[in-house]
Structures are given as C-alpha cells and as structure tokens.
Amino acid sequence: MSYLVEIIPCNSLVLSQKINLEKPMPSTSLANGNAGDRPPDVVADDKPGVSMMEQLVPEITTHALSYLDYPSLCRLSMTNSLMRKAANDDNAWKxxxxxxxxxxxxxxxxxxxxxxxxxxxxxxISVNTGFFDIIRERSLPEMAQLWLNSDYVKCIHASGELFSGYSEVMQSWQLCFNWEQGFDFQVHNVRTRILTDMAWVTMKAYLNVDAGPFLITNVFEHHNGRWHMVHHHSSVMLIDGVNQQVVVH
Known part of the structure; x- marks a missing residue:
C-alpha cells in the first residue's frame, strides 16, 4: 500500500489532499481457485470510522499543518480530539x-x-504597532497609558537626549507632538524576543525614502494583564558615515 499525499497551501480550515491507494486486486477463482476469497495474509487497508487524515503518520500530519495560518490552526484544534492534539503540537507552532x-x-x-x-x-507586535499609531495621531493620553508609570522607565530620542522617569518621558513626548511636522513612520525588519514578563523589539523606521532609517529598540514589561513600554531608544543610522536624517523624535 502506498500513499501519495498532495497538500495545497490554504488560508481556510479545509486541507485539500489527494490520496491514491494501491490495493491488491480482489482475488478471483482464476487466481486461487476460490471465487471471491482473499489470501489469509492480506489485511484490510481501511480502518472503519477513522478518517484518512487520522491515518497519516505524525511527520506527514505536521508537514500538512505547516501550510495553515494562525486562525486556521486554531480552528482546526476545535474539530475533534485527534486534530486538537495535532494542532497543539509544538513542532507545528514552531x-x-x-x-x-x-x-x-x-x-x-x-x-x-x-x-x-x-x-x-x-x-x-500589536502593542508595538500601536506605539507608532500613537505617534502618528500625536495622542499624549494614549502614550501615557502605554508607558509604565514608574521612575525607572527611560526614553532616548534620536537627538541623543536621555529622559528618565515617567514624568520626564511624558514631557519629552509632549515636545515631540508639539512639533509642526507630522510623523508617519514605515516600519520594517521587526524582530521580537520574549522572556516571561519582558520583551524587546528591534526595527528600522523610515520617514521618507530618500533618507536613512532610524534604528529603534522598544522594551516592554507585562503588568496586570497588559504590556507596557519601559524603554525606547531611537538613533539615526549613518549612511557612508553621514547623518542624512532630520532628527524628529
């Protein structure tokens, strides 16, 4: 018996698959002298009540699940106990x-x-995206909610000036938002690292295509069910040793 499995990438719950089963030809009187009898060493291929997906070996199942996106993998885990086990497999999520x-x-x-x-x-990543939305909207109240109200928070703007403590950090953002030029950053190369209740995000942020990017690091801590910013560091990336960016935040 051989399986030919063709998994088609999809964004829905359904896995498209094509199974080709090569089974022995039914026994005939010409083959063994007893019409319709099967040789005693031939075992039935099908398992009653078990789907073909459930009969796949774990490696093939994991490979198939790797084509699913996040919502589809979550929905798959709610179909039955076997699929829940497969959809919660660490290798699939990795x-x-x-x-x-x-x-x-x-x-x-x-x-x-x-x-x-x-x-x-x-x-x-959602909280980090919200940070740039706040800058774009110049919303000081939302920025105040994002930052942890603590004396150890730090903010280093691209000017190189350090602001320490919640009050100073908020004052620095007030000055930024009062500037006439708006901020509409295009963020790329986002990388996140998480350690229990702390996470940091590194990225490049562009204000326009002609100038070099800002190199930004944001650090978050988890308190009372929410992620709060505790550190922001922005610096200008030099191109050929020259600062081609206007310092804005």
Missing part, C-alpha cells in the same frame, strides 16, 4: 513562528511552548 516571524530563534526552547510563544509575539 514552524508557523518561523514562517510568520523569523528563523533567528530556532535554537531557543520557550518555557510555555511554541504556541504560547507565538501568541505572545503577536501580542507584542
């Missing part, structure tokens, strides 16, 4: 993490497994 985010963290072993690590990474 593959999805590498596909959606980065291969840089291939050697780590997340404390709570790759599924939890993937979900937390999505949450951190």
């Amino acid at each position: 593959a999805l993490y590498h596909k959606d985010f980065t291969l840089e963290q291939d050697g780590i072993t997340p404390v709570n497994g790759w599924k939890a690590y993937y979900a937390t990474t999505r949450a951190i």
Whole structure:
C-alpha cells in the first residue's frame, strides 16, 4: 500500500489532499481457485470510522499543518480530539513562528511552548504597532497609558537626549507632538524576543525614502494583564558615515 499525499497551501480550515491507494486486486477463482476469497495474509487497508487524515503518520500530519495560518490552526484544534492534539503540537507552532516571524530563534526552547510563544509575539507586535499609531495621531493620553508609570522607565530620542522617569518621558513626548511636522513612520525588519514578563523589539523606521532609517529598540514589561513600554531608544543610522536624517523624535 502506498500513499501519495498532495497538500495545497490554504488560508481556510479545509486541507485539500489527494490520496491514491494501491490495493491488491480482489482475488478471483482464476487466481486461487476460490471465487471471491482473499489470501489469509492480506489485511484490510481501511480502518472503519477513522478518517484518512487520522491515518497519516505524525511527520506527514505536521508537514500538512505547516501550510495553515494562525486562525486556521486554531480552528482546526476545535474539530475533534485527534486534530486538537495535532494542532497543539509544538513542532507545528514552531514552524508557523518561523514562517510568520523569523528563523533567528530556532535554537531557543520557550518555557510555555511554541504556541504560547507565538501568541505572545503577536501580542507584542500589536502593542508595538500601536506605539507608532500613537505617534502618528500625536495622542499624549494614549502614550501615557502605554508607558509604565514608574521612575525607572527611560526614553532616548534620536537627538541623543536621555529622559528618565515617567514624568520626564511624558514631557519629552509632549515636545515631540508639539512639533509642526507630522510623523508617519514605515516600519520594517521587526524582530521580537520574549522572556516571561519582558520583551524587546528591534526595527528600522523610515520617514521618507530618500533618507536613512532610524534604528529603534522598544522594551516592554507585562503588568496586570497588559504590556507596557519601559524603554525606547531611537538613533539615526549613518549612511557612508553621514547623518542624512532630520532628527524628529
């Protein structure tokens, strides 16, 4: 018996597959002298009540699941107990993490497994995206909610000036938002690292295509069910040793 499995990438719950089963030809009187009898050493290929997907070896199942996106993998886990076990497999979530985010963290072993690590990474990236939305909208109240109200928070703007403590940090953002020129950053090369209740994000942010990017690092801490910013560092990337960017934040 051989299986030919063709998995088609999809963004839905359904896995498209083509199974070709090569079974022995039914026995005939010409073959063994007893019409319709099967040789005693031939075992039935089909398992009653078990789907073809459930009969696949774990390696093939994991490979098939790697084509699913995040929502589809979550929905698959709610179909039945076997699929729930397969959809919660650490290898499947590790593959999805590498596909959606980065291969840089291939050697780590997340404390709570790759599924939890993937979900937390999505949450951190969402908070980090919200940070740039706040800058774009110049919303000081939202910036105040994002930052942890603590005396150890730090903010280093691209000017190189350091602001320490919650009050100073908020004053620095007030000055930035009062500037006439708006900020509409295009963010690229986002990389996230998570350690239990702390996470940091590195990225490049562009204000226009003609100038070099800002190199930005944001650090977050998890408090009372929310991720709060505790550190922001922005610096200008030099191109051929020259600062081609106007310092704006």
